[in-house]
Amino acid sequence: MKILVTGPRGFVGARIIAAMDAIPAPSLRDATEDDIRRLVDQVEPDVVIHTAAISDISACAANPEASYRANVALPLMIARAVPKPILFSTDQVYGGCAGEGPYTEDETAPANLYAAHKLEMERRVLDANPNTVLLRATWMYDMPLYGTANRGNFLVNMLRARELAFSAAQRRGVTYVREVARLMPKAVGLPGGVYNFGSENPLTMLETARWLADALGLDIRLTDAGPRHPLWMDCAKARSHGIDFPDTVAGLRQCIEDYNLDLR
Numbered sequence: 491m492k493i494l495v496t497g498p499r500g501f502v503g504a505r506i507i508a509a510m511d512a513i514p515a516p517s518l519r520d521a522t523e524d525d526i527r528r529l530v531d532q533v534e535p536d537v538v539i540h541t542a543a544i545s546d547i548s549a550c551a552a553n554p555e556a557s558y559r560a561n562v563a564l565p566l567m568i569a570r571a572v573p574k575p576i577l578f579s580t581d582q583v584y585g586g587c588a589g590e591g592p593y594t595e596d597e598t599a600p601a602n603l604y605a606a607h608k609l610e611m612e613r614r615v616l617d618a619n620p621n622t623v624l625l626r627a628t629w630m631y632d633m634p635l636y637g638t639a640n641r642g643n644f645l646v647n648m649l650r651a652r653e654l655a656f657s658a659a660q661r662r663g664v665t666y667v668r669e670v671a672r673l674m675p676k677a678v679g680l681p682g683g684v685y686n687f688g689s690e691n692p693l694t695m696l697e698t699a700r701w702l703a704d705a706l707g708l709d710i711r712l713t714d715a716g717p718r719h720p721l722w723m724d725c726a727k728a729r730s731h732g733i734d735f736p737d738t739v740a741g742l743r744q745c746i747e748d749y750n751l752d753l754r
């Protein structure tokens with residue numbers, strides 16, 4: 491099976507490329523629909539794993555047009571051009587839902603522009619190509635990877651800071667991105683539709699941060715950031731297809747072991 495990965499130098503794409511026998515796509519920042527069709531005619535992929543996006547919530551809010559182009563129009567061009575697109579969405583689509591969660595795939599209420607664009611994208615690509623697999627990802631983490639941009643993430647932020655605030659009310663999954671890469675072959679085999687795709691987490695964000703600080707013996711002051719909306723996903727639908735993410739604490743344990751991070 492020929493797999494093309496967009497955003498191969500990005501946070502998620504770089505890990506997918508390293509884990510799978512896949513072809514890296516060129517940058518699609520200025521690509522037209524014709525460019526995408528030419529690329530697909532040339533590579534003839536069976537599957538495209540599309541990770542290229544503007545994934546930063548503030549960057550989307552600051553430039554709604556760019557967000558729409560990258561997060562709605564570009565995925566739509568891809569969904570129209572390939573037989574089996576695998577696209578990334580976000581747990582942010584639950585940011586305005588009633589109740590505490592965990593939320594299933596059908597109860598969405600985006601509370602920021604990034605999430606609204608991702609939800610619009612989900613609906614439009616499924617209309618255009620019902621084979622599309624949409625993966626709603628949680629916040630993901632890893633150690634920095636040589637040769638790729640090193641944006642902050644939960645783990646790196648915790649290792650760098652002396653003081654951080656997390657909500658004692660917000661429940662939210664946080665996922666080891668290498669688990670995402672490990673499970674991509676199973677995601678490729680999913681029937682078209684929307685899937686919550688990540689680690690579940692019954693702990694609050696402050697409890698999760700405290701767990702990590704204790705596990706690594708970090709010298710960090712953790713305080714309560716106050717109320718934040720839960721983004722806690724129920725991942726039973728993906729699990730019923732064999733997508734077996736560890737829960738957030740088990741994923742963090744795996745990452746600590748992989749990198750020998752506990753140096754005490």
Ligand SMILES: NC(=O)c1ccc[n+]([C@@H]2O[C@H](COP(=O)([O-])OP(=O)(O)OC[C@H]3O[C@@H](n4cnc5c(N)ncnc54)[C@H](OP(=O)(O)O)[C@@H]3O)[C@@H](O)[C@H]2O)c1
Pocket residue numbers: 497498499500501502503516517518519520540541542543544545546556560564578579580581627628629630631
């Ligand atoms: N990271 C997370 O924690 C997280 C959480 C939930 C969901 N997601 C979703 O998961 C997917 C992958 O996220 P990521 O963190 O890997 O993203 P990323 O590293 O921020 O970006 C991936 C790639 O997107 C391309 N890109 C940047 N701006 C673009 C634009 N204006 N138009 C087209 N392409 C552009 C860049 O590739 P080139 O330089 O080659 O153009 C970049 O390397 C995204 O759909 C994101 O929304 C991520």
